[in-house]
Amino acid sequence: MPEISTFDVLRQVMSLWEREADRVQKLDRDMHYLVSIEETAAGVRMFLLTRAGAGCPSAIYLRPRGLPRSTLKPELVFQDETIVLYTLTLKPRHVVEQARFFVRQDDAWHRIIRPFHTGIELPPGWGFSAHHLYLEYGAPKSDLPMQRAFIQYVETEENAVVLKGVLIANRKIGAATLGIRKFRDEGRCWTEPVKLKRAGRVFRQPASAYEIYRGEQAYRFEVKLSLDWSLLPASIYSVTLHLDDRATGMHAFNAHFSARQTPLAVGGVVVNPFIDRASGTLRLERLAISEEQWGELARYAASAPPREVCLFGEYTNAARDNAAHLFRYALERGQVRSYYVIEEEFRSEIGGEHVLSFGSYEHLKACVECGVVAFTHHPSYVYPYFAETLLARYPRTIFLQHGVTALKKSMDAYASSRRAFDVFAVCSTQEAGFVMKACKYEPSRIRAAGFPRFDNLVRLAQARDGEARDIVVFPTWRAGLERMTLDEFGRSEFCRQWSGAIDRLREAADEIGATLRLVGHPIIARHVEQFGARAHDVSDVSEIQEILAGAACVVTDYSSIAFDALYIGRPTVFFTFDAEAYRFAENAFIDVDHDLPGPRAATPDEVEREVRQIWSRRGAADSALERSRRQYFRHTDDRNCERLMQAVADCLDMDLRPGAAEEAPRARDGAE
Structure with a gap:
């Protein structure tokens, strides 16, 4: 098949513009668009187009995931007062899995190359990314339901907050609702109906491009939050789109959203929409001010x-x-x-x-x-x-x-x-x-x-030395457990394994004269009743320091509470029955086979055996435990608050030494 000529590409571009006279005005100024792509003897050659104001880039960077980036040199083909057309050739060594294209601008990396039209014939292995249609090679394919929502505007209308944005999904969406939930409070949540309609253009791309290149549907959504904001507690509120049986947060429509969006006066109070830096999704701050x-x-x-x-x-x-x-x-x-x-x-x-x-x-x-x-x-x-x-x-x-x-x-x-x-x-x-x-x-x-909390923990432990006779059980959570009903939770492997372990530990505790204390993780606290009758005592996590101080040993799975126990010399048994599914070895920073500060157990019987062995050695020196303390803590005293307070003083340019001025000087400007 003959190679595509520059003349053919120019004719194709001009033909498209004749059909869409305003198309050039709809191009992003800083974006680059793929006109054609083909495999040649020299490698993969592309024709790319951008607006004249952007100019032909001096370099385009190919950044394969997990590999060093390559620098590619574009060759200018055509330029006038409207457009710049150039070619880019990738040699075979450049074409590797998850290859993506970037330019360096304003000291930041910007991803580039979107489709210029919907008739591009892509060579094998090439495609456009989900949501924004960026050109890439070797993108993973998935048949799982996927969706992503982008918030474009948050406005007020008749004492209500109105959200407007774009939704892209790889399936047709039926029912859609919006969930609003107060921060860390499952008891305060509301739902609102969502208006959905098919979009014509999304991110300056025709919606048909999503269907042709990705098999995705593009929608515009609108939802009115008809809550009485004056009655809601001042807090942070999450907003989530629920699409059929799946949920998604709302990401910023573009980089200008946060800069353009301002707080809103509604219902006599102020509501501040923002994109959370940690999750990258929309949240709302309800503030108690007029x-x-x-x-x-x-x-x-x-x-x-x-x-x-x-x-x-x-x-x-x-x-x-x-x-x-x-x-x-x-x-x-x-x-x-x-x-x-x-x-x-x-x-x-x-x-x-x-x-x-x-x-x-x-x-x-x-x-x-x-x-x-x-x-x-x-x-x-x-x-x-x-x-x-x-x-x-x-x-x-x-x-x-x-x-x-x-x-x-x-x-x-x-x-x-x-x-x-x-x-x-x-x-x-x-x-x-x-x-x-x-x-x-x-x-x-x-x-x-x-950690400041260790100071109080040390003092509590010192007051209980020689009296620690509790076996403390602290299961942590797994993703999805918090959404299960009580019946679903009761049938889960998590519940079955921990029930077995707690039963064995109760028998051992009764025999040796220990108290079995169960502490529920806050996220799954409502499921603790499944285990509660099996233990001598069920405690709230708010009492964890007093509980650890009275512990002869701790049993957990993957909770960092094990290190609080280690700080005061309390041994821990790690019940890792689902280590493979949890990807414990892969997801830990440490070598879990050699550096855990305590023994591992894979079955309830092994948990019981390890706890009995720890109990039999109570009061004896534990060299392995002391090695772990030296490995994980530079200090094991009760002066952590003192050291961290010095960090506060350093940030304020204050001198906390005895005899220093009582009045703190004015602090320098905040961190950038």
């Missing part, structure tokens, strides 16, 4: 008040982790203006003074004065996205973590590319290495200062 107070905060922010405050927080409805312990320490010392942020109905969780209700005027005013945010999960639970609309700068950030990084490679949400925290607290040099590798952090930002 439109007038919003204006007052904006004026106060413009006056550039001193930034001497440190805000502490965890989940918006919790106060039991590292941030709560460090906040209490800071309040006792009185060296830094400190406040704890939590939802109004949960203020009793932390108690005392200097507690701010999430989304209140006082909370948001403190955000304007904030120089440091110390948090355990994500900074937006303490320093809401709304605060970023008031200030162009961001306070310094201290990530206190909520568990030792070792057993689960669940660190994508904390990658430095999303937002590099000023201080990333870890417990050891080993853990620092995991963070540097997984999250691409510089060593200077990582501080092996330990």
